[in-house]
Amino acid sequence: MKISIDTDKKEILRDGQTLDLYSKEGFELLSDLWLKVGWNEKYVYSFSWMGRPIIQLPEDAFRIQEVIYRIKPDVIIETGVAHGGSLIYYASLCKAMEKGRIIGVDIEIRKHNRTAIQNHELFPYITLIEGSSVDKQIVDQVQSLINPGETVLVILDSDHSKTHVLNELNAYSSFLTPGSYIVATDGSMQDLHDVPRGQEKWRTDNPVEAAKTFVKANQNFVIEQPVWPFNESKLDKNITHWPSSYLLRTH
Numbered sequence: 001m002k003i004s005i006d007t008d009k010k011e012i013l014r015d016g017q018t019l020d021l022y023s024k025e026g027f028e029l030l031s032d033l034w035l036k037v038g039w040n041e042k043y044v045y046s047f048s049w050m051g052r053p054i055i056q057l058p059e060d061a062f063r064i065q066e067v068i069y070r071i072k073p074d075v076i077i078e079t080g081v082a083h084g085g086s087l088i089y090y091a092s093l094c095k096a097m098e099k100g101r102i103i104g105v106d107i108e109i110r111k112h113n114r115t116a117i118q119n120h121e122l123f124p125y126i127t128l129i130e131g132s133s134v135d136k137q138i139v140d141q142v143q144s145l146i147n148p149g150e151t152v153l154v155i156l157d158s159d160h161s162k163t164h165v166l167n168e169l170n171a172y173s174s175f176l177t178p179g180s181y182i183v184a185t186d187g188s189m190q191d192l193h194d195v196p197r198g199q200e201k202w203r204t205d206n207p208v209e210a211a212k213t214f215v216k217a218n219q220n221f222v223i224e225q226p227v228w229p230f231n232e233s234k235l236d237k238n239i240t241h242w243p244s245s246y247l248l249r250t251h
């Protein structure tokens with residue numbers, strides 16, 4: 001794609017087409033490009049939440065907060081713990097809401113990360129489980145921590161290959177109550193295949209492909225971006241590394 005920007009004329013030229021720079025289309029075009037450049041610069045590796053590194057785009061973290069506050073789940077399950085920043089973030093929301101607890105699963109919880117998470121003031125809200133998120137034993141262990149009738153929200157942020165995410169969707173979706181979401185994060189891989197740090201195979205090997213395959217086989221789930229609870233703009237699309245990631249259980 002060829003893009004040129006004329007700030008004097010307030011125009012963007014894209015493949016011969018002229019767009020208003022100051023327009024919804026202009027903003028979306030620049031945002032899509034900004035996401036790719038930012039990802040390559042490891043922008044998402046530059047944030048922390050209450051002392052722990054969190055590997056998320058702030059907008060994605062903000063948007064899921066809107067969903068968590070609306071649903072107020074009893075349990076939030078997250079696969080992919082890394083430094084624990086996202087677990088601490090969700091735990092801080094639970095503390096503020098006076099509701100909910102977190103289960104974090106990771107194939108390897110490094111000693112220094114485990115120590116830091118266990119020493120954090122929000123650790124009482126968190127259960128850590130070490131093992132592959134798709135191992136039956138691990139899935140059973142997670143299930144044993146959920147009581148019948150509890151509202152469950154699941155965030156998949158571990159291995160982002162299509163096969164793994166599809167296996168996770170199959171393993172964890174049954175924990176969901178209708179009206180809640182299983183979130184297959186980092187589908188932006190589909191658009192990052194051509195950036196310097198990306199991989200060509202991501203074009204098709206990504207969480208969006210897993211989500212599409214899953215909803216085709218499971219009629220009680222739809223891919224749906226949650227509605228923004230507040231919006232005084234004309235914008236309506238998340239600026240996100242999680243495209244097509246929210247799978248709503250409808251019934």
Ligand SMILES: C[S@@+](CC[C@H](N)C(=O)[O-])C[C@H]1O[C@@H](n2cnc3c(N)ncnc32)[C@H](O)[C@@H]1O
Nearest residue numbers: 054055080081082086106107132133157158159
């Ligand atoms: C992107 S990081 C998670 C980031 C974290 N959720 C955050 O927001 O800060 C991905 C993590 O997934 C873990 N992982 C990779 N394969 C896994 C698997 N099969 N099961 C569970 N965790 C896995 C890695 O060890 C790594 O810590």
